[in-house]
Amino acid sequence: MKYLARTATGNPLLGNEDGYVPLRSVEPDLDSVHEALPRAADGTLGDVADAPAEPVPAADLTFGAPLADFGKLWGIGLNYAEHAGDLDEQRPEEPASFMKPSTVLTGPSGPIRLPPTSQSERVTAEAELAVVMGRTCRNIDENDFDDVVAGFLPVIDMTAEDVLQRNPRFLTRAKSYDTFLVPGAALAVPEEPLDLTSLSVKTEVNGDIKAENEIRNMLFPPAEIVSFHSDVMSLEPGDLFSTGTPGAAHIEPGDDVRAVVEDIGTVEAPVTR
Incomplete structure (x- = not known):
């Protein structure tokens, strides 16, 4: 697995399990993670081993969001029957x-x-697998999913549940408060097509697993989600699909929330008011 990330000050990085190097040390013509997304999608992104310097361990770095600007932010509700x-x-x-x-x-x-x-x-937190697009595309077949997707992120999504329960038409407002989407620090870029079906997604609060399920149990798997929406509109590099949660957990100030997506990554955030 390769990883695309940015430092807290915005410097683009390329990484693997051993650590991170400046993206430009491997891809000198790329100035940002966003510019690297098409190469991540088509499998031509360089390797950390090609950098002239030793990789810096992730523990020694402070990360910002992997993209300075994401594109369209899609969410998928009720995507696990359970x-x-x-x-x-x-x-x-x-x-x-x-x-x-x-x-x-x-x-x-x-x-x-x-x-x-x-x-x-009453706000709930939900762990999800997110898909990040790597190429501009339209009317994509499900079988071409790996050719247009740059990689994957764990994300924490939030819902003002009591707002939504008053009226289902309030969904946009219930999902749109500031800080109601926490992306993982590193975009996981598979070096070969990844079998997502066997991977699990977990919502944790204060170290306790509140919900867990496998991606194989999604009603609409990631490839179908991308294909379906590409029939509606053009998809572009940096667009993100949060593919649904196995279950939500009520959160309060002082809680610590974590989304764990097997083989993809973990993202964790404290709750304040």
Whole structure:
């Protein structure tokens, strides 16, 4: 697995399990992670071993979000049958998608800031696998998924659940408070097509697993999500799809939330108000 990331000061990085090197030391014509996304999608991104310097361990670095600017931010609701049952919701026959504004994004270590209690008294956190697009595309077949996707991230998504429960038309507002999307620090770029079906996604709060399921149990797997939405609109490098959660957990100030996506990564953030 390769990784694309940025330092907290915005310097683009290329990494592997041993650590990170400046992206320009391997790809001298690339000035940003965003510019590297097409090469990540088509398999031509260079290797850390090609850098003239030794990689720096991740523990010695402070990371920002992997992209300075993401593109469209899509979310997929009720994408595990078990989670839909928990919410007494009917299984959707098509992806139950929604969009979030870019202002929901916060750094990979948070914090998650809850809205004032006058606006919401019950916020939930949800671990999800996110797919990041690497190429501009339209009307993509599911079999071409690996050719247009740059890589994968763990993300923590939030919902003002009491707002949503008042009226399902309030979904956009319930999902759109500042800091209501925490991306992982490193975009995981598989060196070969990755079998996502056997991987698990876990929502953890204060070290306790609140929900866990395998990607194989999604109603609409990632390839179908990308293909479906590419029939609606053009997809572009940096667009992100949060592919749904195995389950949500109520969070309060002082909690610590973690999303764990097997073989992809972990992102963790404290909760404040």
